[in-house]
Amino acid sequence: MIQFSRLLVICTGNTCRSPVAAALLRARLPSLAIESAGLGALVGHGVEPTARGLAEREGLDVDLHRARQVTQEMIQRADLVLVMSENQRLAIAKLDPASIGKTLLLGRWLATDGKGQEIPDPYRKSHEVFEYVHGQLVRAADAWQKKLG
Numbered sequence: 251m252i253q254f255s256r257l258l259v260i261c262t263g264n265t266c267r268s269p270v271a272a273a274l275l276r277a278r279l280p281s282l283a284i285e286s287a288g289l290g291a292l293v294g295h296g297v298e299p300t301a302r303g304l305a306e307r308e309g310l311d312v313d314l315h316r317a318r319q320v321t322q323e324m325i326q327r328a329d330l331v332l333v334m335s336e337n338q339r340l341a342i343a344k345l346d347p348a349s350i351g352k353t354l355l356l357g358r359w360l361a362t363d364g365k366g367q368e369i370p371d372p373y374r375k376s377h378e379v380f381e382y383v384h385g386q387l388v389r390a391a392d393a394w395q396k397k398l399g
Contacts, residue, residue, distance in 0.1 A: 258328035264288030264317035274391035359393035
C-alpha cells in the first residue's frame with residue numbers, strides 16, 4: 251500500500267468544500283498533514299457560515315481556517331491532491347504538470363464507475379444544497395479513511 255503523509259484538498263474559493271473536507275479527513279486520519287486551498291480563493295475569508303455550522307454539527311472546529319490561494323509549491327509538497335471536479339484536476343495539472351498522477355477527485359470512491367463523483371459547489375446556494383454537499387464530503391472522507399487508514 252502506498253503511504254501518504256501530506257494531503258492537499260482543493261476547491262474553488264477555499265471557504266465551503268475544501269476546508270470542511272480537510273477537517274473531516276484530519277479527524278479520520280490524524281497521522282497525516284492535511285491542508286486546503288482554493289483555485290480562486292477568497293483569500294483571508296473564514297469558512298462560509300452554513301458550511302461552518304454543518305462542520306460544527308460533526309464536532310469539527312474550523313474557526314481558525316482562512317482561505318488561501320493554491321500555489322505550485324503546495325501542490326509539489328503534497329503526496330496526494332484531492333479536488334472536487336475534473337476541471338479542478340485539469341487546473342492543478344496546468345499549475346504543475348507533473349502532479350496529474352497524484353491529483354484525484356475527493357469523490358473518487360463515491361461512484362462505482364471507477365471515475366468517481368464530482369462534488370458540486372454550494373457557494374451562494376440553498377441550505378439544502380449545503381446539506382447535500384456536506385453529506386457527500388462526509389461519505390468521501392469515510393471512503394478515503396478506508397483507503398488510507
